[in-house]
Amino acid sequence: MVVENLAKVEKKVCAACERAGRRRDEVTLIAVSKTKPVSMIEELLPGGTRDFGENKVQELCEKYEQLPKDIRWHLIGHLQRNKVKYVVDKACLIHSVDSLRLAEAISAEGKKRGITVPVLIEVNVAGEESKFGVKPEEAEGLIREIAGMPSISVKGLMTIAPYVENPEENRIHFSNLRKLCVDIKNKNIDNVSMNILSMGMTGDYEVAIEEGATMIRVGTGIFGERDYNI
Numbered sequence: 001m002v003v004e005n006l007a008k009v010e011k012k013v014c015a016a017c018e019r020a021g022r023r024r025d026e027v028t029l030i031a032v033s034k035t036k037p038v039s040m041i042e043e044l045l046p047g048g049t050r051d052f053g054e055n056k057v058q059e060l061c062e063k064y065e066q067l068p069k070d071i072r073w074h075l076i077g078h079l080q081r082n083k084v085k086y087v088v089d090k091a092c093l094i095h096s097v098d099s100l101r102l103a104e105a106i107s108a109e110g111k112k113r114g115i116t117v118p119v120l121i122e123v124n125v126a127g128e129e130s131k132f133g134v135k136p137e138e139a140e141g142l143i144r145e146i147a148g149m150p151s152i153s154v155k156g157l158m159t160i161a162p163y164v165e166n167p168e169e170n171r172i173h174f175s176n177l178r179k180l181c182v183d184i185k186n187k188n189i190d191n192v193s194m195n196i197l198s199m200g201m202t203g204d205y206e207v208a209i210e211e212g213a214t215m216i217r218v219g220t221g222i223f224g225e226r227d228y229n230i
């Protein structure tokens, strides 16, 4: 089932790329495996899927131990400073940096280990109270401060768009985030690259691709509905 689902998503990703005049290899499809068993992830490995997303540090670490080391684990959920030490050497990208204090903790841990930790800045595009992320107008200031830290490197922006029935409603948010990313990129801040735009989930990834997403995070569309009561 998982392999068939992935094939369906892949087809839609290709179609969206085509509509947008983009190459398929400009978009990384992250299979969001949170709450799902290792066995389901293993079903996707023979087909070549290597980018997986988890939103909890403990779950990411457990799966990391059990699965091949060439998997690229993306930490997409909120990160607490006291958990940074468990994840900096396991995640290929932390998508959810939204405070100076968190960035400082990541940089300090990276320095200790002699690595530079790649991160995205999470932006709350619609100003939803329930969501993490900085306000769009705060992103550049935070990025400038992080740029001065030794062992952390900003690679772009991430957002979790509002839950909507009609994905077209999120087009404006995706478009705005892309503009913000381009604006900051054009400032040529040292140690900041802004080449990654992580946006779009099961309900709206096609629109996100049309608006310039370079990473989409798809869970339900690949693994099915999540059951949080198990």
Ligand SMILES: *Cc1c(COP(=O)(O)O)cnc(C)c1O
Pocket: 032, 034, 055, 076, 077, 160, 201, 202, 203, 217, 218, 219, 220, 221
């Ligand atoms: C769960 C999650 C996703 C995937 O959501 P689906 O709607 O199941 O595709 C994407 N991004 C983040 C940050 C998530 O927590």
